[in-house]
Amino acid sequence: MDFQPVERASEVFQQSLTAEEIGKVCRRAFGGDATPVSAVELGTGMYNSVYRVTLADQVRPVILRVAPEEGRQFRSERHLMRNEFASLPWLAVIAPLMPQMLVADWSHAVIGRDWMIQTHLGGIPAPEHLGAYPRTAWPVFFRQMGAVTRSVHDVRGPHFGPVSGPGYGTWSEAVIASLEEIAADLDSVGLDAADVRKVIAVAAHDRAVLDEVTGPRLLTGDLWTVNALMDPAAPEPVMTGVLDFDRTWFGDPAADWTIRMATVKDDERTAFWESYGLLDRSPAAMWRARVYEARHLGAIRLERHRLAKADAIRESYGAMAEVLAGLT
Numbered sequence: 001m002d003f004q005p006v007e008r009a010s011e012v013f014q015q016s017l018t019a020e021e022i023g024k025v026c027r028r029a030f031g032g033d034a035t036p037v038s039a040v041e042l043g044t045g046m047y048n049s050v051y052r053v054t055l056a057d058q059v060r061p062v063i064l065r066v067a068p069e070e071g072r073q074f075r076s077e078r079h080l081m082r083n084e085f086a087s088l089p090w091l092a093v094i095a096p097l098m099p100q101m102l103v104a105d106w107s108h109a110v111i112g113r114d115w116m117i118q119t120h121l122g123g124i125p126a127p128e129h130l131g132a133y134p135r136t137a138w139p140v141f142f143r144q145m146g147a148v149t150r151s152v153h154d155v156r157g158p159h160f161g162p163v164s165g166p167g168y169g170t171w172s173e174a175v176i177a178s179l180e181e182i183a184a185d186l187d188s189v190g191l192d193a194a195d196v197r198k199v200i201a202v203a204a205h206d207r208a209v210l211d212e213v214t215g216p217r218l219l220t221g222d223l224w225t226v227n228a229l230m231d232p233a234a235p236e237p238v239m240t241g242v243l244d245f246d247r248t249w250f251g252d253p254a255a256d257w258t259i260r261m262a263t264v265k266d267d268e269r270t271a272f273w274e275s276y277g278l279l280d281r282s283p284a285a286m287w288r289a290r291v292y293e294a295r296h297l298g299a300i301r302l303e304r305h306r307l308a309k310a311d312a313i314r315e316s317y318g319a320m321a322e323v324l325a326g327l328t
Helices: 019-030 078-099 125-130 134-153 172-188 196-207 257-263 266-276 283-308 312-328
Strands: 002-004 036-042 049-055 062-066 101-106 115-117 217-219 228-230 239-240 249-251
Touching: 019 036, 019 049, 019 101, 019 115, 019 312, 078 101, 078 134, 078 196, 078 217, 078 239, 125 134, 125 228, 134 217, 134 239, 134 257, 134 266, 172 196, 172 249, 172 283, 196 283, 196 312, 257 266, 283 312
Parallel strands: 002 036
Antiparallel strands: 036 049, 049 062, 062 115, 101 115, 217 249, 228 239
8 A cells, every 4th residue: 555654753652554544444445345446644744643545446545544543632632533523414415525434443353443434525724725815805705704613603502612522511610620621731731721710710709691691502513714625616715615613613613713713813704704604792792702712722722832842932921911911
């Protein structure tokens, strides 16, 4: 088999499979005669390891995604792949844009890690292709992003919190539990979590403001340009696919990463709101938005630790201080 892994040091977070392990996964998924003839590790995955695998008897490749070993997972990110699998029935509204699930295996009988195989979507990642169009055309793309996000946020959920659970009866419980997990993860790697705990204390004191959110809606968790595919031949930007829904939640749509990214700059992305609709700008909603930003910053700090970005970790403390100043 022609195997092209990403070269990584032994201590880094993501660890590649071997060619032998990929062969075992394929035989588990497709039968004992399944023969992978090539496997290319795609370096775009920030959490899971991702491979484009071509089998001897198939024209189109498939995508193999492999979760980190359980011992490497933070408690706030535990079993994200299983969360994505549980989210699929709730994401039916955008099913035409998503890869189809072929096989998932949580047994660890083959390689000791969770893995799933999906169909391969055509298209080019948006960060690589959007720049091929003049900036005057970019709003077309962001209007599509707004429409996709709106359709997801319109889905009502049965509880607050991660789709696969644990579920919470109130939004404040879900938010505070998430912040507590992030703080514990920061402690576990020797990073100062005092600012996150201050946010927890403020959120607990004013939990009634969080609990004004009474109807859980489906949140994409991580959708933005890096998780979107585009038609390489279209005369204007056309989104053809969306990927990686392992961080889905049920909660306040304003807490979604997509909303954070749509509001962070005043540029072509403002077209997002033309299809999505307007955000609540009440004082209570603005206060909640600061709590959500604190949660995002805590998760970003953990990601920067995984990527060994020491300078960016230090920067996160200044950003969190600004958020805290607006909360207290």
